Amino acid sequence: MDTAQASATTKTVTFRIWRQDGPGGEGHYDEFRLPYTKGANVVSCLMEIQRNPVTVQGKKVAPVVWDAACLEEVCGSCAMNINGRVRMACSALIDKLEQPITLEPMKKFPVVRDLAVDRQRMFEALKKVKAWIPVDGTHNLGPGPRQSPHDQETMYVLSTCITCGSCLEACPQVSIDNAFVGAAAISQARLFNMNPTGKMNAEERTRALMGPGGIQDCGKAQNCVKVCPKEIPLTSSIAVMNREVSKVLIKDIFFKEEERKHAAGPG
Amino acid sequence: MAAAARFTVVGGGLAGLMTTIKLAEAGHHVDVLSIVPVKRSHSVCAQGGINGAVNTKGEGDHPDIHVKDTLRGGDFLAEQTSVKGMCYAAPGIIYMLDRMGVTFNRTSEGLLDFRRFGGTLHHRTAFAGATTGQQLLYALDEQVRRYEAEGKVTKYEYWEWLGTVKDESGRCIGSVALDLRTMEIRTFPAEAVCLATGGPGIVFGRSTNSIINTGTAAGRAYMEGAIYANGEFIQVHPTSIPGEDKLRLMSESVRGEGGRVWVPRKKGDTRNPRDIPESERKYFLEEKYPKYKNLVPRDVATREIFIICRDEGLGIGGKDGVYLDVTHIPAATLDAKIKGVMEIYEKFVGDDPRQTPMVIFPGMHYSMGGLYVNFESDPRTQTPADGSPRNQSTNIPGLYAAGEADYAFHGANRLGANSLLSCIYSGMIGGPAMAAYAKNNAKSAEAQSARYFTDAKKYWEDRFATLKKMAGAENPYQISKELGELMTENCTVVRYNDRLKKSVEKIREMKERWKSCNVLDTGNLANRSLSFTNQLWNMLELGEVIATSALLRDESRGAHYKPDFSLPEPKSKDPREDAGWMELWKKRHEKWAKTTIAKHSVEGPQISYEDIATPVLDPEPRWYA
Numbered sequence: 001m002d003t004a005q006a007s008a009t010t011k012t013v014t015f016r017i018w019r020q021d022g023p024g025g026e027g028h029y030d031e032f033r034l035p036y037t038k039g040a041n042v043v044s045c046l047m048e049i050q051r052n053p054v055t056v057q058g059k060k061v062a063p064v065v066w067d068a069a070c071l072e073e074v075c076g077s078c079a080m081n082i083n084g085r086v087r088m089a090c091s092a093l094i095d096k097l098e099q100p101i102t103l104e105p106m107k108k109f110p111v112v113r114d115l116a117v118d119r120q121r122m123f124e125a126l127k128k129v130k131a132w133i134p135v136d137g138t139h140n141l142g143p144g145p146r147q148s149p150h151d152q153e154t155m156y157v158l159s160t161c162i163t164c165g166s167c168l169e170a171c172p173q174v175s176i177d178n179a180f181v182g183a184a185a186i187s188q189a190r191l192f193n194m195n196p197t198g199k200m201n202a203e204e205r206t207r208a209l210m211g212p213g214g215i216q217d218c219g220k221a222q223n224c225v226k227v228c229p230k231e232i233p234l235t236s237s238i239a240v241m242n243r244e245v246s247k248v249l250i251k252d253i254f255f256k257e258e259e260r261k262h263a264a265g266p267g
Numbered sequence: 268m269a270a271a272a273r274f275t276v277v278g279g280g281l282a283g284l285m286t287t288i289k290l291a292e293a294g295h296h297v298d299v300l301s302i303v304p305v306k307r308s309h310s311v312c313a314q315g316g317i318n319g320a321v322n323t324k325g326e327g328d329h330p331d332i333h334v335k336d337t338l339r340g341g342d343f344l345a346e347q348t349s350v351k352g353m354c355y356a357a358p359g360i361i362y363m364l365d366r367m368g369v370t371f372n373r374t375s376e377g378l379l380d381f382r383r384f385g386g387t388l389h390h391r392t393a394f395a396g397a398t399t400g401q402q403l404l405y406a407l408d409e410q411v412r413r414y415e416a417e418g419k420v421t422k423y424e425y426w427e428w429l430g431t432v433k434d435e436s437g438r439c440i441g442s443v444a445l446d447l448r449t450m451e452i453r454t455f456p457a458e459a460v461c462l463a464t465g466g467p468g469i470v471f472g473r474s475t476n477s478i479i480n481t482g483t484a485a486g487r488a489y490m491e492g493a494i495y496a497n498g499e500f501i502q503v504h505p506t507s508i509p510g511e512d513k514l515r516l517m518s519e520s521v522r523g524e525g526g527r528v529w530v531p532r533k534k535g536d537t538r539n540p541r542d543i544p545e546s547e548r549k550y551f552l553e554e555k556y557p558k559y560k561n562l563v564p565r566d567v568a569t570r571e572i573f574i575i576c577r578d579e580g581l582g583i584g585g586k587d588g589v590y591l592d593v594t595h596i597p598a599a600t601l602d603a604k605i606k607g608v609m610e611i612y613e614k615f616v617g618d619d620p621r622q623t624p625m626v627i628f629p630g631m632h633y634s635m636g637g638l639y640v641n642f643e644s645d646p647r648t649q650t651p652a653d654g655s656p657r658n659q660s661t662n663i664p665g666l667y668a669a670g671e672a673d674y675a676f677h678g679a680n681r682l683g684a685n686s687l688l689s690c691i692y693s694g695m696i697g698g699p700a701m702a703a704y705a706k707n708n709a710k711s712a713e714a715q716s717a718r719y720f721t722d723a724k725k726y727w728e729d730r731f732a733t734l735k736k737m738a739g740a741e742n743p744y745q746i747s748k749e750l751g752e753l754m755t756e757n758c759t760v761v762r763y764n765d766r767l768k769k770s771v772e773k774i775r776e777m778k779e780r781w782k783s784c785n786v787l788d789t790g791n792l793a794n795r796s797l798s799f800t801n802q803l804w805n806m807l808e809l810g811e812v813i814a815t816s817a818l819l820r821d822e823s824r825g826a827h828y829k830p831d832f833s834l835p836e837p838k839s840k841d842p843r844e845d846a847g848w849m850e851l852w853k854k855r856h857e858k859w860a861k862t863t864i865a866k867h868s869v870e871g872p873q874i875s876y877e878d879i880a881t882p883v884l885d886p887e888p889r890w891y892a
Contacts, residue, residue: 041615051744112792147373
């Protein structure tokens with residue numbers, strides 16, 4: 001019997017949800033059973049639990065804490081581990097999930113409470129790679145540079161990154177306490193280096209990916225691209241930025257060579 | 268004021284971030300308070316695009332035509348000075364976003380591409396696929412991050428604004444806010460505070476809004492004396508996918524790119540839509556509105572869809588729902604221009620809209636009403652005067668509002684792709700207004716007596732301590748759900764006075780029930796039930812304003828439709844040719860073309876009406892046939 005049939009006959013959905021009162025604390029699972037509704041997803045079920053936070057054992061508990069906002073996979077809030085795989089809870093349709101449905105917080109970020117985690121490291125990584133266009137100001141300076149529809153298509157896809165953290169969660173090189181910036185920030189560096197104005201500061205962004213926590217920490221496991229809910233070509237971005245880094249390295253070696261020659265004087 | 272003053276911006280959507288950028292650019296320090304990381308604000312959900320009469324399609328478009336479309340679209344209830352300022356600033360705003368790196372779609376020549384949207388006959392909408400709001404929000408987010416890295420902006424993410432700190436003169440000198448993770452309450456002194464906190468979608472339960480859009484900040488500001496204006500004007504978007512947890516928006520750009528709305532001519536036709544021949548399909552919008560076709564303004568399209576389902580029983584399978592059909596458009600075109608929404612439909616419904624017509628129904632989407640704000644009109648241009656401290660200011664000195672949280676730009680109905688524009692424009696003039704206000708102030712907030720801050724902090728600490736002890740039988744989330752159902756049933760597309768009256772009574776009952784809430788969670792960290800219980804009261808206040816304002820406005824205008832008080836159909840296609848009808852229209856217009864003003868009192872909202880100045884365009888009957 002497939003899972004959809006199972007839920008249709010029993011008309012209930014069972015959840016096993018990780019509970020943790022605060023950062024770094026101990027935790028446990030609570031089990032909830034709720035009526036099955038067609039078209040339900042993990043977030044709609046968590047909302048139902050809020051209205052009746054009682055476990056299968058009949059124990060009244062605090063409603064589950066999790067992050068969510070848009071419920072249409074564009075705000076990036078609700079990433080969590082669902083049946084052991086990181087994904088967005090809003091688009092995780094109950095009909096397509098095996099029960100009991102296990103919900104756990106992402107493991108590469110500190111837990112705030114229950115399923116809510118702190119993804120500040122991702123925003124810090126965006127600062128590190130200077131993921132912005134250094135515009136002169138917000139006053140009217142006329143249109144920006146022309147761009148081909150082809151370049152726009154490539155950049156548009158890169159710019160749909162919702163900073164959900166799935167790529168970091170799935171990456172074997174990222175751990176909760178290391179400095180690896182991860183695929184999302186590397187891909188953003190590629191995006192801004194491609195922009196006709198952003199190009200002017202390309203080397204600065206590329207250099208930010210050199211050194212500790214930078215692109216060399218990537219182990220090429222390629223998990224990031226498999227879990228990205230926006231299907232962003234993250235591994236291509238990493239490859240592109242690897243090339244950029246190599247170019248800078250070669251340039252550095254070449255210039256150092258030149259410098260040595262100059263320092264040695266003529267002849 | 269010190270050379271570099273400190274300001275607070277509440278809300279990290281487009282309006283809040285633009286306000287922040289303007290202040291930081293002028294050398295000031297900004298504390299940004301946001302209940303979610305700003306990059307996750309509801310602006311991300313906007314899909315279709317941003318309007319600006321850039322006129323690159325050889326259609327003779329002009330900001331004046333944009334002004335006219337906007338004012339007509341809003342049935343002459345919008346604040347005219349700000350609308351003109353916004354439409355004239357629009358091309359420059361789009362260029363600025365372009366320079367910030369927004370990945371707008373391009374023409375073959377590499378220029379910005381523009382598409383059609385509702386309520387206009389021009390290609391005026393710049394777009395980045397069908398996730399334009401996301402792309403615009405990210406551009407401003409990146410600029411703010413740049414200022415953050417330079418130390419000019421401090422972000423307080425997962426902080427909820429609770430209320431103002433006022434001095435004895437009633438001037439707003441700061442805010443009190445709650446850390447949603449540690450539950451710490453603290454004050455934020457500021458020269459001026461801007462509420463850019465979005466709309467009240469969750470007051471309607473299921474809507475196209477993010478679940479963070481409870482309207483709590485605007486509700487609280489209203490309770491503290493800020494005027495809430497035009498609350499009854501709620502936009503119901505014609506095309507959304509009904510869902511258990513929310514109504515997912517199907518962008519107007521789907522119709523802008525050629526999508527057609529239809530139902531089978533035969534009642535209860537159960538055939539596969541692809542098997543229904545052209546002659547047996549009723550393209551009801553195209554039939555009734557041959558000029559605008561599927562791109563009539565949203566209130567018009569919504570009513571037609573509602574009527575065809577509820578009154579004529581022609582909804583698909585006899586239920587609520589009509590087809591939104593793009594199957595005649597090449598898949599490659601759809602993917603290049605509206606892939607974002609195609610994917611949402613595919614993911615949440617399971618059908619591929621490139622192959623099978625989508626089934627959609629109207630869903631609550633946007634509040635035209637909001638916190639009342641002022642503008643200083645430049646007499647030469649009839650646009651907001653540059654750098655005037657009055658622009659975007661509420662009636663509480665030092666408190667500003669911008670974006671969907673303000674009432675000004677859209678009147679009785681908002682045109683598609685004008686919301687992103689109004690958010691950014693209100694921030695562009697709101698930031699400088701706050702700076703000018705602070706400059707004119709003798710005493711800076713920092714120098715104010717500490718007593719105001721300690722008192723305000725204590726008030727909120729006591730209030731939360733009381734809330735935390737609430738152990739009654741009512742579940743706040745359940746009350747919220749019931750409020751949403753009540754509002755959706757009685758305060759959306761079609762409105763009747765008897766039902767509205769009952770709704771107001773019901774909301775009062777809910778306020779009583781609120782007092783017996785159970786806060787559900789005794790945790791000391793990230794206690795969301797506690798903050799939600801506090802928010803719920805503010806939601807009930809706003810619900811009461813919306814329902815009462817709707818009850819008292821006995822006419823039909825834009826999104827506010829009361830069949831019992833509608834004018835008859837004019838006898839001529841152009842209503843201006845029907846002299847008798849014009850008399851009726853004039854009488855009605857003189858009585859009701861006014862801004863609804865709601866002031867808080869414990870007995871319920873006190874409603875009055877304010878005349879609207881019309882320096883830009885004389886009102887005329889609104890028709891699209």
